[in-house]
Amino acid sequence: MSALVMRTRPLGLYFVMGMNGINALRGVTVRSLDDVKLGIKESEVVTAAATVLQRDVDEKDFGVTYDVKARTWTVSWKWSSGTGPPRLQNTVSEYRVPQAARQEYENELCQWIKDGWLVPYSKVVHGPVRGTIPLMAVVQRNKKKVSPVMDFRELNSYLDVHTADADVCAEKIREWRRRGQRESLLDLRKAYLQIHVHQSLWSYQTVVFRGMRYCLTRLGFGLNIAPLVLKKVLSTVLSWDERINSAASPYLDDILVDESVASAAEVENHLSRHGLICKPAERVHEGARVLGMRVWGERRCLFWKWDNNIADMPEKLTRRTVFSLCGQLTSHLPVCGWLRVAASYLKRRANAATTSWEDEVTDSKLRFMIEETLKQVKRSDPARGRWDVKGDENSLWVDASSLALGAVLEVNGDVIEDACWLRRDECSHINLAELDAVIKGLNLAIAWKMSKLTIMTDSRTVYYWVKDTLSKKARVKTKASSEMLIRRRLETLRAIVEEYGLSLDIRFVSSTENKVDALTRVPKRWLGPERVQLACGAAVAITEQDIAKIHVTSGHPDCGPSRYAIWRGIRRQDTASVTEQLESVFLERGAPKELLTDNATSFRSSLFGEFANRWGIAIRYRCAHVPSGNGISERCYRTVKTILARKGCSVAEVVYRYNVMPRGNDAASAPANQIFRYEVRLFGIDEVRQQNQSADDQHRYSVGDRVWIRHPSRRCDSRSLEGTVTRLVSPQNVEVDGMPRHVRDLRLVTSPLPTPGELSASEQPDVHPVEEDDALLIQVPGPARSSEDEGTIEEGADSPERPQLRRGSRERRPTQLCQYSDL
Numbered sequence: 001m002s003a004l005v006m007r008t009r010p011l012g013l014y015f016v017m018g019m020n021g022i023n024a025l026r027g028v029t030v031r032s033l034d035d036v037k038l039g040i041k042e043s044e045v046v047t048a049a050a051t052v053l054q055r056d057v058d059e060k061d062f063g064v065t066y067d068v069k070a071r072t073w074t075v076s077w078k079w080s081s082g083t084g085p086p087r088l089q090n091t092v093s094e095y096r097v098p099q100a101a102r103q104e105y106e107n108e109l110c111q112w113i114k115d116g117w118l119v120p121y122s123k124v125v126h127g128p129v130r131g132t133i134p135l136m137a138v139v140q141r142n143k144k145k146v147s148p149v150m151d152f153r154e155l156n157s158y159l160d161v162h163t164a165d166a167d168v169c170a171e172k173i174r175e176w177r178r179r180g181q182r183e184s185l186l187d188l189r190k191a192y193l194q195i196h197v198h199q200s201l202w203s204y205q206t207v208v209f210r211g212m213r214y215c216l217t218r219l220g221f222g223l224n225i226a227p228l229v230l231k232k233v234l235s236t237v238l239s240w241d242e243r244i245n246s247a248a249s250p251y252l253d254d255i256l257v258d259e260s261v262a263s264a265a266e267v268e269n270h271l272s273r274h275g276l277i278c279k280p281a282e283r284v285h286e287g288a289r290v291l292g293m294r295v296w297g298e299r300r301c302l303f304w305k306w307d308n309n310i311a312d313m314p315e316k317l318t319r320r321t322v323f324s325l326c327g328q329l330t331s332h333l334p335v336c337g338w339l340r341v342a343a344s345y346l347k348r349r350a351n352a353a354t355t356s357w358e359d360e361v362t363d364s365k366l367r368f369m370i371e372e373t374l375k376q377v378k379r380s381d382p383a384r385g386r387w388d389v390k391g392d393e394n395s396l397w398v399d400a401s402s403l404a405l406g407a408v409l410e411v412n413g414d415v416i417e418d419a420c421w422l423r424r425d426e427c428s429h430i431n432l433a434e435l436d437a438v439i440k441g442l443n444l445a446i447a448w449k450m451s452k453l454t455i456m457t458d459s460r461t462v463y464y465w466v467k468d469t470l471s472k473k474a475r476v477k478t479k480a481s482s483e484m485l486i487r488r489r490l491e492t493l494r495a496i497v498e499e500y501g502l503s504l505d506i507r508f509v510s511s512t513e514n515k516v517d518a519l520t521r522v523p524k525r526w527l528g529p530e531r532v533q534l535a536c537g538a539a540v541a542i543t544e545q546d547i548a549k550i551h552v553t554s555g556h557p558d559c560g561p562s563r564y565a566i567w568r569g570i571r572r573q574d575t576a577s578v579t580e581q582l583e584s585v586f587l588e589r590g591a592p593k594e595l596l597t598d599n600a601t602s603f604r605s606s607l608f609g610e611f612a613n614r615w616g617i618a619i620r621y622r623c624a625h626v627p628s629g630n631g632i633s634e635r636c637y638r639t640v641k642t643i644l645a646r647k648g649c650s651v652a653e654v655v656y657r658y659n660v661m662p663r664g665n666d667a668a669s670a671p672a673n674q675i676f677r678y679e680v681r682l683f684g685i686d687e688v689r690q691q692n693q694s695a696d697d698q699h700r701y702s703v704g705d706r707v708w709i710r711h712p713s714r715r716c717d718s719r720s721l722e723g724t725v726t727r728l729v730s731p732q733n734v735e736v737d738g739m740p741r742h743v744r745d746l747r748l749v750t751s752p753l754p755t756p757g758e759l760s761a762s763e764q765p766d767v768h769p770v771e772e773d774d775a776l777l778i779q780v781p782g783p784a785r786s787s788e789d790e791g792t793i794e795e796g797a798d799s800p801e802r803p804q805l806r807r808g809s810r811e812r813r814p815t816q817l818c819q820y821s822d823l
Helices: 019-024 042-053 099-115 169-177 199-204 226-238 242-247 264-272 319-329 338-353 364-379 430-447 460-471 483-500 544-553 575-589 606-615 627-647 651-659 671-675 787-796
Strands: 028-030 036-038 056-058 062-067 072-077 118-120 135-140 145-150 183-187 195-197 206-209 212-216 248-251 254-258 288-290 293-298 301-306 384-386 394-400 404-411 414-422 452-457 503-508 594-597 618-621 706-709 721-728 733-736 739-742 746-748
Touching (some): 072 199, 099 118, 099 145, 135 206, 169 430, 199 206, 226 248, 242 248, 242 254, 242 264, 338 404, 338 414, 414 430, 430 460, 430 483, 452 460, 606 618
Parallel strands (some): 072 195, 452 503
Antiparallel strands (some): 056 062, 118 212, 248 254, 404 414
16 A cells, blocks of 8 residues: 655645545545535446436337336327327216125225325316226136226227237247246236326326216226336336346236246346336246146146136127137137137137127027037146146147148147137138148247247148158149149248248158147037927828828938848849849838839849839839949948958848948947837847746746646546646746646646556556556546457458548648748
């Protein structure tokens, strides 16, 4: 340290400091001769720098001024015509407020008056009233609070707003999801009300509350320039610190802070020093509500789901309520799955059913669709997924159907965003729609700033088109009617790839593996026609012949073929064999009115024509070399041949299985069940169990009873048989020793029969050799015959007077059975 010693004070001063000392002390402040301060506070340095960098903001539609001392921001809007209107025409001071929300609504307005946001109006101070803004209450179901809101629609008509630089919610969500996992969320406390309005404009936004007129001194929610003003103020304050600016990403009153760059406390302090007060910060990993979505940390990842309550079915359906409901279900959510295409289809259906926003929807089917959608969402909401996006394995799944186009963006196996677009009612080819889906999906990937991408499609045609376009290995070959449209889309695809420097690859996947298939479908029952209710149109006297005539003339509406098949084997393919089998079918089931045949020789002969005339049948021939003219018979023939080749059974069994085969799970749709009044049992499937006599039913016999069985000859001299009851089948049917017997042929055994040894020789009857083992119950003695009589009988046997037996001349033939087994 060096010092200079002098006899007298230099310049009469007690202390002299050089510039080195001033720089070391970070400056000096001289307010007066007696008020000198060495060094300045950091906040004053930042404030001074801010005043130098940018203190005022001047835009095309508004201007904002920052007061350094008061730390307030004041906005003044610019009229579209240069000057404001003399007076607004509105005279309504308040819209109807629900009684349940009245108390909280008034308490909030009283707090505004207490905080100085609403000041009593004075004509001397504020001048004449130039406008009255209506007040209304908005109930926020998610936050469970009531907020006073103003209707600025008339005032907005005098202001021009330039929204080219306005933030888009979907783009901001993509940016936030790319920032990583160390994130915190800041929310400005009553953000719009922290910005002052210039006093010269207070007279245009006056309100009437409890009979008194107040001037709104702050920026009101609902003014069309309010979001732009807030964005400009926030971006200006954050730009005053480079590190804070790189860490914070604002969207309206929400600010996402990347804590790997700067902490949330630093950003909060920086904003509070410049007149913007925030709520306490929320760490996203611990659970936070981010733009209507609940985000939380789990397994070293961040996940999200929809955080709003599912709305109930509106009592009165209008186009406005349907659109509002669908907006609540999907809105800005990045992933919605099947719900996205369902909501789009509901809005299209509401548009078709109404002509204005307030028209009531009378389509009962639309109400059913909405109810079904809400039930499914409550059961399993598809709006959920992973929040943080990182990785370079990017896949784009695309698909198209007659209803919609769809695209799903996937990163490292996680779906990060999906989208769908309903197709117009047009007849363009599905391949062209698949190509449109590729281009739209590519635009979605570019919005995420992806440079490496793999396209997944289930269309072979689009796969080869895109592959040849990207590789330039071969010229794209197409001769479709929309050839030029296809080539234009492929050139657009190539231009996008070259302009953005994309690295594209395309792969083919099956439809069952395509993850975007659900985004192009709605339930089939939604697309079907609505059931028409039967109603009496008129009561007239009409005969059955008139009804049949109208039915035939109109082409037999709603009378589809039964598909019942009858097959008959023929010896030869000639007219005689064909007519023989047809006649057997007609004799069994009746003749039809018309026969549809091909042009075979057997059907073209005169003999077949005579056969048809005899039965009164009209013959119709299909066109030559056009099998589809008799498609029902051709399909039946093909189906029977296929079943025969696979099962290896007889033709008769194949035809049986064809006739009992239903369409889907409806047994009534089987051909046999449409012809017969009874339901045909299925061979090998339907089983019938033996049903015994119920124990509750009274029966004259019991199992184990000994019974007499009447002889089948029913003669009085025939011996009855003895047996044991083994099963009760019905009140009339009883099984005795395994053989069914009628109860009228049975009698209970009361005493045992006498054995043959107990009978005397004179009492034993002559028994036929077949019945030698059967003992007669009743003995009938015959007349005694002598040996002389026997000799007379034997001699008379050869007497010429007795006629001899002869065989009949009629030829007896065995009965022929006509069954399927005879084919």
